[in-house]
Amino acid sequence: MTLAPLIKLNDGHAIPQLGLGTWPLDDDQVATAVVHAVEAGYRHIDTAVKYGNEEGVGNGILASGVDRGELFVTTKLDGQFQGQDRAVEGLEGSLKRLKLDYVDLLLIHWPLPQRDEFISTWKTFERLQAEGKARSIGVSNFKRAHLERLMAECEVVPAVNQIQLSPAITRVAEREFHTRHGIVTEAYSPLGGSGASLLDAPVLAQLGEKYGKTPGQLVLRWHIQQGIVTIPKSGNPDRIAENLDVFDFALDPQDLAEIAILEEGPGAGNDSDVTGH
Numbered sequence: 497m498t499l500a501p502l503i504k505l506n507d508g509h510a511i512p513q514l515g516l517g518t519w520p521l522d523d524d525q526v527a528t529a530v531v532h533a534v535e536a537g538y539r540h541i542d543t544a545v546k547y548g549n550e551e552g553v554g555n556g557i558l559a560s561g562v563d564r565g566e567l568f569v570t571t572k573l574d575g576q577f578q579g580q581d582r583a584v585e586g587l588e589g590s591l592k593r594l595k596l597d598y599v600d601l602l603l604i605h606w607p608l609p610q611r612d613e614f615i616s617t618w619k620t621f622e623r624l625q626a627e628g629k630a631r632s633i634g635v636s637n638f639k640r641a642h643l644e645r646l647m648a649e650c651e652v653v654p655a656v657n658q659i660q661l662s663p664a665i666t667r668v669a670e671r672e673f674h675t676r677h678g679i680v681t682e683a684y685s686p687l688g689g690s691g692a693s694l695l696d697a698p699v700l701a702q703l704g705e706k707y708g709k710t711p712g713q714l715v716l717r718w719h720i721q722q723g724i725v726t727i728p729k730s731g732n733p734d735r736i737a738e739n740l741d742v743f744d745f746a747l748d749p750q751d752l753a754e755i756a757i758l759e760e761g762p763g764a765g766n767d768s769d770v771t772g773h
Contacts, residue, residue, distance in 0.1 A: 500537075505680055510682065515726075516530065516727065520532075530555070535560070539562075542658075545586065551593040579616050581618075598753050602634070618633075634657060660766055
């Protein structure tokens with residue numbers, strides 16, 4: 497069984513570097529996927545209220561038979577839970593559906609800057625962390641300006657910023673900013689880009705022959721070698737196991753440089769100033 501290495505967070509906790517993404521699986525699909533993932537060695541499960549599958553994730557955790565303390569569970573609260581302590585009710589609902597007493601990581605799903613409620617929401621998150629209902633707290637889809645304002649007006653620096661990131665959408669400047677401030681970068685949609693299928697790129701097929709790995713494994717290894725936490729999503733048992741099988745090889749510097757040609761440019765990916773939920 498393969499276990500992902502741990503990355504230390506700025507609050508003293510640690511997050512497994514590779515986890516199971518669960519969107520857009522429904523409750524039944526995700527319960528089965530979680531069981532397969534835990535059997536394969538996953539100890540990090542990522543969900544969100546918006547995914548509508550927290551109950552299934554909870555069922556899968558129970559069915560897996562693994563002690564709760566061995567798992568790192570993330571959920572996210574979207575816009576309906578921003579402002580006026582709405583996050584308290586939001587997390588209570590998530591914990592009930594997940595059948596857990598706490599989550600390991602609680603994220604603000606989108607900044608929604610036009611609503612101007614992420615600061616008050618973060619202050620509620622700080623209280624939920626102090627109460628032990630969320631061991632670590634972080635954000636998702638936050639840009640530099642959002643983070644700078646949050647850190648200027650609040651006490652706790654986010655442990656994680658989960659953003660759309662892959663060899664096609666590299667977010668280099670964002671990652672450098674995170675590193676300077678002790679924020680771990682976590683990639684969602686790590687196997688995708690904003691245009692044509694990333695995994696169909698000829699360079700990945702060529703490197704796959706060299707390493708005896710699939711294009712998806714090469715892309716996930718690209719994340720791992722740069723210290724990025726990554727959460728590939730799948731409900732297929734074989735693919736779930738395949739995605740975790742990336743810790744027995746390392747990409748050469750020359751090969752990392754070749755993968756760099758897949759970058760789609762600074763305008764690729766979503767813009768959380770104008771999108772979100």
